[in-house]
Amino acid sequence: MFVWKSEKGRNPSLTRYTRKEHNKNIMSNTDLKYADRGMVFEPGRHASVRLENGVFVARGKLHEVCGNGSLGFVACLVGLVEGPVIWVGYKGQRATLNPDGLAAFFDPSRLIMVRGLNRADVLWAGEQALRHRGAGCVVMELGDGPDLRESRRLQIAAEEGGALGLAMLAGRAQTSAAHMRWQCEAQNNRDYPARWDITKSKDGQRGSWRVRYTNRVRGENAPGLVSLASASAA
Amino acid sequence: MRRVLCLWLPHLPLERLVRKGDARTEGPFAIIAEQKSAWRVTHANALAVQAGVTEGQSLPDARAICPVLLSEPADPPREQVFLYALRRWADQFSPSVALQPPEALLLDIAGVSHLFDGERAMAEHIAEALTDMQLTSRIGIADTRAAAWALARFGDGTLQIAPQGQVKAIIASMPIEALDCPEARRQELKRTGFKTVGDLYAIRPADLARRYGIEVVNALSALTGYRPDPVEQSALEPSYAARMSLPEPIGLVSDLQEVLKRLAEQVCARLRDKVMGARQFSLIVRCVDTGDHVLHVGFAKPCDTPASIVSQFTHPLGKLKIQFGADWFRLSAEQVEPVRNRQMVLEHADAETDATAQLISTLGNRLGFDRIERFLPRNAHLPPRRFSVTEATRGAAGAGWISDRDERPVLLFQEAEPLEVEKPGRPPQSFVWKRDTYHVEAASGPERYTPEWWQDRDLRTRDYWRVQTEEGPRFWLLTYPGAKPASWYLAGCFA
Numbered sequence: 219m220f221v222w223k224s225e226k227g228r229n230p231s232l233t234r235y236t237r238k239e240h241n242k243n244i245m246s247n248t249d250l251k252y253a254d255r256g257m258v259f260e261p262g263r264h265a266s267v268r269l270e271n272g273v274f275v276a277r278g279k280l281h282e283v284c285g286n287g288s289l290g291f292v293a294c295l296v297g298l299v300e301g302p303v304i305w306v307g308y309k310g311q312r313a314t315l316n317p318d319g320l321a322a323f324f325d326p327s328r329l330i331m332v333r334g335l336n337r338a339d340v341l342w343a344g345e346q347a348l349r350h351r352g353a354g355c356v357v358m359e360l361g362d363g364p365d366l367r368e369s370r371r372l373q374i375a376a377e378e379g380g381a382l383g384l385a386m387l388a389g390r391a392q393t394s395a396a397h398m399r400w401q402c403e404a405q406n407n408r409d410y411p412a413r414w415d416i417t418k419s420k421d422g423q424r425g426s427w428r429v430r431y432t433n434r435v436r437g438e439n440a441p442g443l444v445s446l447a448s449a450s451a452a
Numbered sequence: 453m454r455r456v457l458c459l460w461l462p463h464l465p466l467e468r469l470v471r472k473g474d475a476r477t478e479g480p481f482a483i484i485a486e487q488k489s490a491w492r493v494t495h496a497n498a499l500a501v502q503a504g505v506t507e508g509q510s511l512p513d514a515r516a517i518c519p520v521l522l523s524e525p526a527d528p529p530r531e532q533v534f535l536y537a538l539r540r541w542a543d544q545f546s547p548s549v550a551l552q553p554p555e556a557l558l559l560d561i562a563g564v565s566h567l568f569d570g571e572r573a574m575a576e577h578i579a580e581a582l583t584d585m586q587l588t589s590r591i592g593i594a595d596t597r598a599a600a601w602a603l604a605r606f607g608d609g610t611l612q613i614a615p616q617g618q619v620k621a622i623i624a625s626m627p628i629e630a631l632d633c634p635e636a637r638r639q640e641l642k643r644t645g646f647k648t649v650g651d652l653y654a655i656r657p658a659d660l661a662r663r664y665g666i667e668v669v670n671a672l673s674a675l676t677g678y679r680p681d682p683v684e685q686s687a688l689e690p691s692y693a694a695r696m697s698l699p700e701p702i703g704l705v706s707d708l709q710e711v712l713k714r715l716a717e718q719v720c721a722r723l724r725d726k727v728m729g730a731r732q733f734s735l736i737v738r739c740v741d742t743g744d745h746v747l748h749v750g751f752a753k754p755c756d757t758p759a760s761i762v763s764q765f766t767h768p769l770g771k772l773k774i775q776f777g778a779d780w781f782r783l784s785a786e787q788v789e790p791v792r793n794r795q796m797v798l799e800h801a802d803a804e805t806d807a808t809a810q811l812i813s814t815l816g817n818r819l820g821f822d823r824i825e826r827f828l829p830r831n832a833h834l835p836p837r838r839f840s841v842t843e844a845t846r847g848a849a850g851a852g853w854i855s856d857r858d859e860r861p862v863l864l865f866q867e868a869e870p871l872e873v874e875k876p877g878r879p880p881q882s883f884v885w886k887r888d889t890y891h892v893e894a895a896s897g898p899e900r901y902t903p904e905w906w907q908d909r910d911l912r913t914r915d916y917w918r919v920q921t922e923e924g925p926r927f928w929l930l931t932y933p934g935a936k937p938a939s940w941y942l943a944g945c946f947a
Contacts, residue, residue, distance in 0.1 A: 286925050289862050290947035302808045309823065312865055316944060317827040317839045319860035321853045323947070330808070330844050331825040332815055343815055350814070352807030404924035406893055411926065412947075431947065 274423075279397035280348075280373045280383040282363055287402035287412045288386050290431070292357055293323035299382050301354020302328050304347040306340050308359065309333035322431075328354075337361070341368055348375035348383050355382045362389040369394035398423070453616060456683055457559040457575065458600035459542070459582075460590045461535075464555040465526050466495045467587050468534050476522045484511050485526040494526060528554065539686065545578060548685040556604065558597060560683045575611050595619050597681045598674040602630035602649075620676050624650030633671040637664055649675065692730065693784035694718035701740045701777025708737070708769055708778070709762055715783040716758035723785060729754025730785030731845075733761055737772065738780035745772055750821055752812035752845045754789045760810065764817055812844055821845050829853050834901055835916070836864055836943075859918070861928045861944030868930045868941035879917045879929050880940055890921040898933070916943060 275281060275295060283291050296303050303324070305315070310333075317326035332347070334340035337360070344358040356376075364372060364385060373395050376383040391399060399418035405411055410428035461467070465483045469476075480500035482493045491511040493500075503518035514521055531554065539557055542549045545568075548560040561574065568574035575591045582589045592603025594614040599622075603612045606626050614622040623630070626649045628641050641664060646652060652660065652672055661669045673679035694715045702708065712735065723729055731754055735747045749764040761783075816824050826844040829852050830837060874889060875881035882891045897917035905911060912932040919927045928944035 287947070289945070293862060293947055304811070312867065312869070313863045313945075314866060315827075316835075316861055316864040317829070317853060318835065319862040319864075319944075319947070322859070323862075326827050326829075326839075326853050329827055330812070331827075331841070332819065333823040333825065334819065339819060343819065346814055347811060350807060350811040352809075352811035404926060406920060406922050406924050408894075408920075 275382065276397060277382045278377050278380045280364075280369060280376050280385060280395075282385050282387055282391060282394065282396045282399040282418075283402060284363075284387045284391055284399065284417075285402040287404040287414075288400075290404075290412050290429075291400060291402040291414060292384050292386060293320055294431070295382065295384065296328075296355050296357070297324040299354045301381075302330055302352065304330050304332060304343075304353045304356045306332045306334060306343045306347065306356070306358045308340065309335055341372070344383070344385075345372055345375045347379075348372060348381050349379045351379055351381075353379070353381045355384065357384045357386065359386050360388070363387045363391035364394050364396070365392045366395055369396050373397070397421075453562065454560065454595060454683075455562045455565065455571070455616070456594060456597050456600040457546070457561045457571075457578075458552070458592045458594075458597070458604040459557040459559065459578065460592070460601070460604040461538075461555045461557075461582075461587055462590060463495055463497075463588050464535065465531050466497055468531060469524065471586050474524075476524070480505065480518050480521045482511075482514060482521055482523045483526050484523045491525075493523070531555070545574070548683060550683045551686050552601065556601065558600070558683045560685070561593070571613055572611070575613070579610060594622075596674060596677045597683055598630075598632050598671070599623055599677070601632070602626050602675065606630050620653075623675055624648060624653065626650075630675070631668065631671040632674060633665075633667040637668050640664055641668065690722070690726065691784070692719050692722050692728070692788060693782060694722075695780070695782035697780045699779075701779040703774045703777040705769060708774075709766070711781050712765055712769070712783065713758060713762050715781060716761040719783055719785055720756050720758050720761070723756045723788070723791075727791055728788050729756040729791040731755070731787035731789060733765075733783060733785055735765060736780075736782040736784075737774075737778045739774055739778045740776045742775075747772065749817050750813065750845075752809040752816065752821075754791045755813075756791055760813070764813060767818065816845065832904070834904060834914075835860065836866075837904070859946065862947045863945040865943060868943045871929070871940045871942055873940055876938070878938070879919055879931070883940060885927075885942055888923070890923050890925070890927070892919050893922045894920040897929075898931075900933070918946070 277299070315329070315331070317329065320326050320329070332343045334343055340358055340360065341364070344356055347353045347356045358372075363369075369385075372383060372385070385396065396418075397420050398416060401415040401417045403413050403415075405413050405428070407428070410430050412429040412431075413426065414429055415426040416424055466477070466481070469481075469483075477497060480503050481497045482500050482505060483495040484491045485494045486492075487494075487508075493505055493507055493509045493511065493514050496505045496507060496514075500514075500518060500521055503521070505514045505518050505521060509517075511523060514523075535551060535553065535555065535557070539549055539551055542557055542559060546559040546561050546564050550558040550560075552558050561571070565571045565574050568577055571593050575593060579589050579591060589610065590604045590607070591611045592600045592605070592607050592613075594600040594603055595616060596619060599614060599619045602623060603614060603626075606629065612622075628638050628646055628649065630649055631638060631641075641652075649672070652668075657669045657673070660672070670679060674681040696711055696715055698711075702711070715735075716733075719733075730751070732748060732750050733755075734749075737745045737747065739745060747765065747768040749761070749768065751760070751764070755761065812821075812824055821843055824844040825841045827839045828842055830840050832838050869885065871880070872884040873880040874883055877892075879892060879895050879897070882889055884890075895917050898915035899917075901914045901916070903911050903914070912935070915931050915933050917929040917931070919929050921927065926946040927942055928946065930941040930943040931938055
């Protein structure tokens, strides 16, 4: 087989800037960008939203959220990051967000609502918002989960922009390139009204929690997390 | 001493169409407008006049007299634009030109006429230039604005000049219509028997004012120059636009972007001179085969940077189908607003608003700016009325959200959804929503609201209940107390 060789003896078209290197560069950028804003900063990783037991929801990644308690999960995470929140939904929905209720989790003046007509609009707007550096967090309301191609595009956009990408799935989840998938269910429990499970994580994080919303004051809306495992052990 | 030249274009609407090359104007043709609850002829061309059509005639009458008459409704906005264009053209004769809508221009020619060898030569020069443009004109020159207008309008011939200081004598023979006062006043004067302006000279102004109102006296003194009546120069709006025509058509996107970049640099330089920015830009691309294509982009805040204009136009330019190339381009700025200059971005908060505005522009240009919304707090007690939704580009984010003392649902239904009650109760023990059955475990309420009677149609009292279901979700139920049978609705969901 004939392989064209350059002077250095390597095929120049094959010496590619690997995705890993690319990510590293971007990560260091985003780390700097968010680190000096006083966000959680972990050297060598993305600046991330830290939850209980060392589990963290990485910024610059796409995460899927399923279940009937997903709005609570998203609201908590939005309360933990800074910057404007781009919330991409569909036009003409019967249910709308209630800023009065969300004010318990974060300042609703950070919210910018984008209304798409169809799935393509929503995905496009989500991708643009993730890629842009203007957003701290991008929430997409999707019916079925993004498929491999859609989620990969969103994932790359999130890596470039450094925002926290959250896809709320109302329907079925599909095989996707999302970094994590959370199953959030409302619970019939006076003390812990929600239960969050990690059903998929690319970096091997596991856990399920019973959740109580504490500090219901704007700015310090850290959810009070009690790990299910530790609760049952005690 | 002031000298004012009034340029009256009696057939402006008609000649606008003639200039456009409208073939209908070759036969009998009239411009019509709705006056006194009928379509009436306002302007008729020579052929129509020959056939017996007169101005003020109703259209059916005119048609009866001249069956081949064609007509077109008047188009005041376009006529104004045409007059405005003429006002720009008239700049060459006088530094101070004013518009006198609907169809006259006023030129302050004090100290200017000698450049054109006197007033008469100047007026003839203007009339000739207008004839070349296929426009009929009548010109009056006098010491005052009102007198010049009256001379142009009611004078003999197409040009009448009142020599300096002789306005009063010349105006004396003008009809009462020359007075610039309300129509009712003129009617009263005519009914009394006054025919010309000169008839009024003999009467003391105080008597005139007492009998016919002060407007008549004011109009008369404006005509004769006792009362100042200045020509109010209308400032030309600066135009923020640039165009480029090319000897050969181009079609590559990179070439188009280069052209756009150069145009944007010109426009932005002009905008920056005036510390302005534009919220909308439109680009006209004239294709060799398919004609003009107009592309628009909008911005979330006034923009004066060429780079962002080029980047926003990338998407619409990419969608444009150019087969044989385009050779003429025009970029114009619309919705021009002052730019509030900021110091170089030092803080993250500022950087964030810049980046966010850019993002809103990008999203808005594709989806439409009305699809990008933001919540504003509203001072109301009824929970669904406590916020309003506005376009994100309109104004800044509203501050002042107060976290309620009670827990509020995070999701609200615009129209509360009717529930199918399985086991009744207050609140129902079990109900069906979206084909799922929910059993109520605990409930708190009612939270009672009276409606806002000053804007609500629905004047029923509302009771809201917080409900914890055995299945998990917590709902906000709505019912109207006193209604029989009691109906239950889903008003919202809690986090």
